Amino acid sequence: MCEREREREREREMILPVAKLGALAVKTFSKPIANRIKKEATHHPKFRQLIINLAQANHRFTTQIQRRIYGHATDVAIRPLNEEKAVQVAADLAGELFVFSVAGAALIFEVQRSSRSEARKEESRRQELEAMKRRDEELAREVELLRHRVEELGLAKGRGLTGIRQTRTTVNDRS
Numbered sequence: 001m002c003e004r005e006r007e008r009e010r011e012r013e014m015i016l017p018v019a020k021l022g023a024l025a026v027k028t029f030s031k032p033i034a035n036r037i038k039k040e041a042t043h044h045p046k047f048r049q050l051i052i053n054l055a056q057a058n059h060r061f062t063t064q065i066q067r068r069i070y071g072h073a074t075d076v077a078i079r080p081l082n083e084e085k086a087v088q089v090a091a092d093l094a095g096e097l098f099v100f101s102v103a104g105a106a107l108i109f110e111v112q113r114s115s116r117s118e119a120r121k122e123e124s125r126r127q128e129l130e131a132m133k134r135r136d137e138e139l140a141r142e143v144e145l146l147r148h149r150v151e152e153l154g155l156a157k158g159r160g161l162t163g164i165r166q167t168r169t170t171v172n173d174r175s
Contacts (some may be wrong), residue, residue, distance in 0.1 A: 022106065030102040035094030041091040051090030056080050058093065 041051050063078045081089065 022110070026102055026106045027099060030099045034098045037098055038095045040090035041094055042087050044083060048087060052086045052093065055086035055090035055093070058089070061085070 041047055059076050059081050064074055067074050068077075080086075
């Protein structure tokens with residue numbers, strides 16, 4: 001395993017604890033905000049009515065789902081929650097929704113950051129491969145040039161010292 005692969009493996013091992021720590025920090029920082037949303041939800045009349053309606057709709061939906069799961073009749077009237085219970089349920093839902101939204105946004109940010117990082121690495125590998133190809137082509141040209149020189153030296157061998165001097169002059173003129 002080369003040094004670069006070992007370094008990548010160490011980076012991968014470091015990401016998981018950092019991600020967990022980041023998720024915990026996001027959740028910890030968003031909890032007070034969620035609690036504030038819960039508190040404010042109970043004081044504003046328009047918002048209070050909105051969340052009561054949401055809580056009642058949620059209550060009806062979950063009750064119908066539970067009745068279907070357990071095989072009970074679903075056409076029975078569902079008693080609404082009392083106002084305080086509805087406010088509490090909706091405020092809890094709003095707080096949890098906020099925490100979930102923050103965590104989701106953090107996750108999306110991390111995925112995008114990771115994909116950009118991978119794209120940069122891929123571009124670096126592509127450039128490295130291109131440089132290797134260019135070097136390979138240069139070496140192939142150099143080998144071909146050396147092959148021609150060897151052939152010329154082989155021809156000059158038959159002509160003696162005069163042929164070698166002429167070959168050297170010809171080769172130096174080409175360079």
